[in-house]
Amino acid sequence: MIHVKRFIDKVSILESKQGKDVVIPIIEARGLRDELAKILADHYSASLDKPPTENPVIQIDIKGGSFK
Numbered sequence: 001m002i003h004v005k006r007f008i009d010k011v012s013i014l015e016s017k018q019g020k021d022v023v024i025p026i027i028e029a030r031g032l033r034d035e036l037a038k039i040l041a042d043h044y045s046a047s048l049d050k051p052p053t054e055n056p057v058i059q060i061d062i063k064g065g066s067f068k
Contacts, residue, residue: 001035002031002035003028003031003032003034003035004032004035004036004039006028006032007022007024007028007032010022010024
């Protein structure tokens, strides 16, 4: 996660300086790509392990009382 944190820090610094472009070396870009791919793969595999959630059944009773 170090590359993700570095990227967030760089963007924050550039925002404070009102910068327009973020430039990172290719080594950092590769590390960022790899970390994001791992995060997405972990999230995807975790979502496959969870059983699908069922929609709860909602029952509504309407009573008219003594209305005739």
